[in-house]
Amino acid sequence: MIQPKAFLFDLNGTMIDDMFYHGQAWYEVLTQDVKASFTRAEVDKQMYGKNEEVLNRLFGAGYFTPGRVQELSFEKEKRYQAAYKPHLQLINGLGSFLRKAQESHIAMAIGTAAITFNVDFTVDNLDIRRYFDVIVSADDVTTSKPHPETFLKCADLLKVPYEECVVFEDAPKGVEAALNAGMKAVVITTMHPAHEFAAYPNVLACVKDYTDPVLEKLFVA
The missing domain is CATH 1.10.150 (DNA polymerase; domain 1)
Known part of the structure; x- marks a missing residue:
């Protein structure tokens, strides 16, 4: 990691x-x-x-x-x-993961192909907006994933070098977008099994949810 x-x-x-x-x-x-x-x-x-x-x-x-x-x-x-x-709820373990990231002074952003209408629906109903310094939606970019624009814009707005960002994704095209942006990725296997990401060299881990102990390595100084 x-x-x-x-x-x-x-x-x-x-x-x-x-x-x-x-x-x-x-x-x-x-x-x-x-x-x-x-x-x-x-x-x-x-x-x-x-x-x-x-x-x-x-x-x-x-x-x-x-x-x-x-x-x-x-x-x-x-x-x-x-x-x-x-049925709206965070994937298991994500609430604690966000709190730990914030306590660890890791900057966070959402970079999604969802429109602002749906982003607001999620972050406001779940009361998690406070964790994110930046939100980049479909309304903010010209080209969708696998083009890297979404993640590059997130990093630029956070003022963090691309290679020091880790992307969390569930889809091959999202992981490809991270690769195109020069970023590592963690895969959440909600929709696609781990073997579908085998060709992507930027994948750090494939996990079922945010309780997987492998993610603790992201916080090791």
Whole structure:
């Protein structure tokens, strides 16, 4: 392990285990509102990046007007929040991990493809905003992961060198974004098993949750 100066967290699937609810919301909007004939598996496969990018991958760029993209995106997020709110909680051990990081004077940021509307839903309902000096959402970047822009912007705003940041991610494209940013990564295996990250040389560890004792090594001076 390394002794990092900053922790950069993805949100969905990394801080909260909510990806099933995102997939269900997209599936309902696409099959009920748009009347498309996608299977749930087809929707889940494309469920990463910005909402506009999801729609472009499924239907082709330009299929929907910008106004319609916004309407569908907002409807999806409303359904997601309504379904997930009764289950909203941090992944096991993360609350204690955040407190320890703060006590250890490790800077923290959220770098996510979620829109601000969903970031606020999570951090305010869970009362964790105080831990994060920086939040970079889909609304703050031009290019989604695996492009490194999200994590580079987090580090720049924290004023921490890229190589002294550790990224927490649940998806291969997020780990690839960390690699492209010159950062190490810890994988939370909520959605993808550890073997799917075997090709990434920047992975420090793959853990089920934040209670794994291997994470203690991040705090060793």
